[in-house]
Amino acid sequence: MNVPFFPESASTGAAEVDAIFFVLLGLGLLFSLGIAALITVFVIRYRHGNENADRSNPINENRILETGWIVIPLLMGLGVFVWASFAYYRLEEPPPGEMHEVYATGKQWMWKFQHPNGVREINTLHVPLGRRVRMNMSSEDVIHSFYVPAFRIKQDVLPGRTTTVWFEATKTGRFRLFCAEFCGTEHSYMGGFVVVMDPAEYEAWLQTGDTAGRTTMPGTGVGEPVAPDDVRYRADPQDAGRTDVSPEPWLLQNADREAPAVDRGPVSMAAAGAALFERLRCVSCHRPDSTALYPAQGPSLYRLFGSRVQIGQDRFVLADEQYLRESIVYPYAKLVAGYPPIMPTFKGQLSEEELNQLVAYLKSLGAHSSAPARPVALDSVAAASPPPTR
Amino acid sequence: MAIPAPPSRTRRPDLPDTVLPDSAARTRVHYLNDGRTLKSWLLTTDHKRIGLLYLVSITVFFAIGGVFATMMRMELLTPLGDLFTSDVYNRLFTMHGIVMVWFFLIPSIPTTLGNFLLPLMLGARDLAFPRLNLASWYVFMFGALFTLAAVVLGGVDTGWTFYTPYSSTFSTSRVFLVTLGIFIVGFSSIMTGLNFIVTVHTMRAPGLTWLRLPLFVWTTYATSLIMVLATPILALTLLMLVVERLFGVGIFDPALGGDPILFQHFFWFYSHPAVYIMVLPGMGVVSELVACFSRKRIFGYTWVVAATLGIAVFGFLVWGHHMFVSGQSIYAGMVFSLLSFLVAIPSAIKVFNWTATLHKGHIYLKTPMIYALGFIGLFTIGGLTGLFLASLAVDVHLHDTYFVVAHFHYIMVGGTMMAYLGGLHFWWPKITGRMYPEKMGVFSALTVFLGFNLTFFPQFILGYLGMPRRYHQYPAEFEVYHVLSTAGASILAVGYLLPFLYLLWSLRYGKPAPDNPWRATGLEWKTPSPPPKHNFDTPPVVVEEVYDYELDEHTDAV
Numbered sequence: 001m002n003v004p005f006f007p008e009s010a011s012t013g014a015a016e017v018d019a020i021f022f023v024l025l026g027l028g029l030l031f032s033l034g035i036a037a038l039i040t041v042f043v044i045r046y047r048h049g050n051e052n053a054d055r056s057n058p059i060n061e062n063r064i065l066e067t068g069w070i071v072i073p074l075l076m077g078l079g080v081f082v083w084a085s086f087a088y089y090r091l092e093e094p095p096p097g098e099m100h101e102v103y104a105t106g107k108q109w110m111w112k113f114q115h116p117n118g119v120r121e122i123n124t125l126h127v128p129l130g131r132r133v134r135m136n137m138s139s140e141d142v143i144h145s146f147y148v149p150a151f152r153i154k155q156d157v158l159p160g161r162t163t164t165v166w167f168e169a170t171k172t173g174r175f176r177l178f179c180a181e182f183c184g185t186e187h188s189y190m191g192g193f194v195v196v197m198d199p200a201e202y203e204a205w206l207q208t209g210d211t212a213g214r215t216t217m218p219g220t221g222v223g224e225p226v227a228p229d230d231v232r233y234r235a236d237p238q239d240a241g242r243t244d245v246s247p248e249p250w251l252l253q254n255a256d257r258e259a260p261a262v263d264r265g266p267v268s269m270a271a272a273g274a275a276l277f278e279r280l281r282c283v284s285c286h287r288p289d290s291t292a293l294y295p296a297q298g299p300s301l302y303r304l305f306g307s308r309v310q311i312g313q314d315r316f317v318l319a320d321e322q323y324l325r326e327s328i329v330y331p332y333a334k335l336v337a338g339y340p341p342i343m344p345t346f347k348g349q350l351s352e353e354e355l356n357q358l359v360a361y362l363k364s365l366g367a368h369s370s371a372p373a374r375p376v377a378l379d380s381v382a383a384a385s386p387p388p389t390r
Numbered sequence: 391m392a393i394p395a396p397p398s399r400t401r402r403p404d405l406p407d408t409v410l411p412d413s414a415a416r417t418r419v420h421y422l423n424d425g426r427t428l429k430s431w432l433l434t435t436d437h438k439r440i441g442l443l444y445l446v447s448i449t450v451f452f453a454i455g456g457v458f459a460t461m462m463r464m465e466l467l468t469p470l471g472d473l474f475t476s477d478v479y480n481r482l483f484t485m486h487g488i489v490m491v492w493f494f495l496i497p498s499i500p501t502t503l504g505n506f507l508l509p510l511m512l513g514a515r516d517l518a519f520p521r522l523n524l525a526s527w528y529v530f531m532f533g534a535l536f537t538l539a540a541v542v543l544g545g546v547d548t549g550w551t552f553y554t555p556y557s558s559t560f561s562t563s564r565v566f567l568v569t570l571g572i573f574i575v576g577f578s579s580i581m582t583g584l585n586f587i588v589t590v591h592t593m594r595a596p597g598l599t600w601l602r603l604p605l606f607v608w609t610t611y612a613t614s615l616i617m618v619l620a621t622p623i624l625a626l627t628l629l630m631l632v633v634e635r636l637f638g639v640g641i642f643d644p645a646l647g648g649d650p651i652l653f654q655h656f657f658w659f660y661s662h663p664a665v666y667i668m669v670l671p672g673m674g675v676v677s678e679l680v681a682c683f684s685r686k687r688i689f690g691y692t693w694v695v696a697a698t699l700g701i702a703v704f705g706f707l708v709w710g711h712h713m714f715v716s717g718q719s720i721y722a723g724m725v726f727s728l729l730s731f732l733v734a735i736p737s738a739i740k741v742f743n744w745t746a747t748l749h750k751g752h753i754y755l756k757t758p759m760i761y762a763l764g765f766i767g768l769f770t771i772g773g774l775t776g777l778f779l780a781s782l783a784v785d786v787h788l789h790d791t792y793f794v795v796a797h798f799h800y801i802m803v804g805g806t807m808m809a810y811l812g813g814l815h816f817w818w819p820k821i822t823g824r825m826y827p828e829k830m831g832v833f834s835a836l837t838v839f840l841g842f843n844l845t846f847f848p849q850f851i852l853g854y855l856g857m858p859r860r861y862h863q864y865p866a867e868f869e870v871y872h873v874l875s876t877a878g879a880s881i882l883a884v885g886y887l888l889p890f891l892y893l894l895w896s897l898r899y900g901k902p903a904p905d906n907p908w909r910a911t912g913l914e915w916k917t918p919s920p921p922p923k924h925n926f927d928t929p930p931v932v933v934e935e936v937y938d939y940e941l942d943e944h945t946d947a948v
Contacts, residue, residue: 003870007855017783021854024781028774035745035770039763042748043755046684058750060687069742070735077731080781085724088782092720108560142556143650145715145790149856152787156716158651159555160644163717176865180790180858182549184556185476188861348645 010171010196011151016087018152020080027076091153094166099134101363102127103269103356106137106144106157109186111177114353116360117268119206123192125177127169128202134166136321136359140352145181148194154180160329162321162359169196273361276354285343298343299336303366310337324359420823420920435520436923441506442821443527444497447534449890451493454541456886458486463845463879466872471863479862480547481563487550492572493534495802496664499671500617501530501582503813504610506821508586510914510921511607513595513930518588526581533574540567549860551661554642554653558634565635569628576621579667583617586610595913597932601695604912604936605681605688608695609674612702616663616670620706624660627653651716658709666705668802669769670698672809673740676762679812680744682910683759684751687937690743697736704733714785723782730780737773741766756908757831761812764839768804772797775850790860793853796846804842811838811889818893819903823920826900830892838885844878911938 137157144157155165179190290296331343465473548557640646642653710726848871906915
């Protein structure tokens with residue numbers, strides 16, 4: 001029988017988490033075994049019946065001892081606290097530089113992913129090896145939590161809000177993905193795999209966008225004969241004899257229920273967002289060609305992402321995914337200073353995926369810190385570009 | 391065992407206490423036989439009888455919660471969800487949590503041992519508000535009625551934490567009935583806490599200064615402060631949850647304009663201090679037991695008192711450590727992490743002081759002492775693993791896994807439950823006038839210790855491997871640890887069943903207890919066993935310091 005003691009470790013952040021874990025384990029063993037040893041020695045030496053033990057001059061108070069066992073554990077604890085906090089910062093805050101962006105939507109009880117070029121998949125997420133991947137996540141219903149133990153990352157996925165998490169995989173293979181926040185009846189089925197591929201293979205997979213790419217991964221269990229253990233791990237015993245289904249019950253069930261596990265979207269996410277931008281008539285107010293004579297009614301959205309937006313006297317907000325999303329759903333929550341509150345709310349009119357596509361489109365209009373994605377000529381006439389301070 | 395078992399029906403000549411003949415114990419008038427009608431029990435204002443009413447009630451709830459736990463462990467024996475449906479399993483762990491937290495752990499030591507002992511330890515005739523005390527039991531039972539009704543009508547499936555918007559909008563189970571029950575039970579907590587606080591302030595015997603109070607009184611006092619200050623927050627939170635659920639007022643559900651994280655802040659602002667409501671009284675019990683069975687004053691008494699109050703205060707400032715991956719600001723996470731490291735220090739002080747008390751003591755390994763030593767070991771592991779969860783980067787991995795499950799069971803079951811059983815054995819002679827069978831006691835204490843570790847230690851490894859909690863079915867690689875855990879749970883069940891049986895047995899067949907079988911200090915031992923209704927024939931006056939044990943004066947059980 002296979003008895004695992006250590007979880008797989010497959011991301012750049014995993015080693016440091018494990019290091020802190022084992023330092024804590026060492027300290028924990030030191031204290032707990034020390035206490036256990038002292039209790040054992042005292043109980044044996046001073047047991048009733050052993051009247052020869054030296055019990056003279058027992059002490060009931062000792063300030064030096066008390067201070068010692070306050071200060072020493074405190075210093076050890078603070079050391080771990082500082083280290084773990086820095087490690088947490090590195091886990092949570094992505095390093096500067098280009099990220100491979102993936103959008104995720106949690107719903108009862110499946111994970112839906114969409115890659116920037118429009119490829120969608122359910123409960124299986126393909127990512128490239130050695131590249132930083134940033135997940136932009138939201139929920140359609142209740143709170144879920146995106147958890148990949150091999151990467152040592154976990155982030156709650158909330159309704160009405162975008163949360164992000166990033167990782168960089170260091171090993172190819174299949175790694176379990178769980179929902180870690182209880183979300184209802186089939187919570188324990190809401191999971192799947194993160195498949196890490198060589199970048200070249202990943203690019204090829206992105207183009208074909210079908211599961212055939214998975215068979216090219218020897219040694220990872222993908223496309224290989226199903227292991228006996230996996231056969232037992234089936235939700236529906238009726239499927240026990242079938243060979244044409246995935247060994248993962250959630251893939252099976254959810255694939256039957258909604259979309260195929262992998263489905264190549266027609267267009268990239270940004271393009272889909274652009275189409276929405278047109279269809280919803282966003283463009284009529286957020287015109288890029290605003291002039292003094294003919295001013296646009298809404299602020300320009302070019303190079304908005306990543307900038308600091310003024311929302312009141314001395315009040316600024318960072319235009320991240322969460323801000324973009326919030327401004328679509330609740331336009332007046334953080335209204336750009338100087339503009340009238342005339343934008344209609346799109347609350348309840350857009351699915352989480354459509355919101356993600358709009359955000360992807362806005363991000364494709366150039367980040368504040370990077371070169372604009374469109375010719376500058378279009379953008380240069382914008383009247384209300386955000387204050388360029390950061 | 392070094393203590394020679396004295397021949398039955400004879401007493402050692404050096405024991406000053408008189409062992410009453412069986413018939414004498416029955417004829418003497420005491421609180422148990424002073425009124426034998428059902429009415430005399432249900433309308434009693436005697437703190438001792440109310441303590442027993444609570445004892446019976448929470449034992450029933452412990453049994454109910456235990457049955458839920460047993461069913462869960464049976465389901466988890468195999469990776470497939472093959473015994474129950476997911477809906478049933480989700481209800482099982484939810485009801486297990488709710489029943490055990492609000493209907494067993496929180497009331498456990500305060501309302502049974504606390505009710506029985508507090509006036510006795512203070513040298514008082516009763517609590518400050520005897521009728522409020524009786525009312526608190528009725529309120530408790532009234533609230534329990536709603537929760538039991540919800541169980542019968544299909545249960546609730548939100549987890550004991552009721553996270554929104556699942557609980558407020560999506561769940562189709564009996565959320566309203568259950569939260570109503572908990573809401574009502576909260577008032578019982580507040581009444582009890584208020585009663586205890588006033589009693590400790592106003593009803594101490596002459597000479598019983600604050601620094602002569604037994605540590606059990608101190609921890610009960612600190613617990614009462616938390617009960618009075620924290621429970622209203624829970625009541626308000628549940629009220630808001632119900633308002634959103636019934637009337638669609640947007641508070642927590644983002645679809646209605648609310649914020650789901652707000653609920654988590656409210657909930658943990660109560661529920662983290664509630665952890666200390668559960669464990670502080672246990673610490674008090676263990677302090678009494680360690681002092682008595684080491685025949686020594688507790689090492690660093692004043693430091694332990696300060697640590698008790700420190701826990702009560704700092705416990706209010708760490709709620710955010712339940713939310714490190716919820717989307718809360720990472721800087722808020724750092725503050726809560728720091729405070730969580732700090733709150734571990736007072737607990738560590740206590741462990742070190744209990745251990746130091748053993749030094750140069752005269753140690754008797756009686757049943758209560760075995761429970762107390764078990765408490766120290768398990769609480770130490772529970773506390774240290776809490777530091778893993780307080781460490782931010784590590785918590786990201788461990789949050790909402792079985793590591794958390796194991797951690798809080800080490801604190802609440804390994805800690806509080808061990809202390810509760812230890813205290814029940816220790817004061818059983820005083821409460822019932824009967825001795826429990828010592829050998830059975832030792833055997834079942836060791837069984838509990840073994841079964842507990844086998845049940846919950848594998849869950850630490852499961853959590854580190856990444857097994858999420860609240861999973862009805864799970865990947866096959868986790869199976870071996872679940873099998874170990876279920877095996878341990880069956881041993882633990884035996885360990886809990888045995889005391890239930892032999893304590894009941896002892897009510898009729900146990901040897902009559904002397905007034906002070908352990909030769910313990912403390913005013914509660916200066917009354918007959920069982921005490922008369924009015925506790926003390928002459929109001930006691932305290933002249934000696936607390937835990938005034940003489941090393942050469944030995945205990946001996948009859």
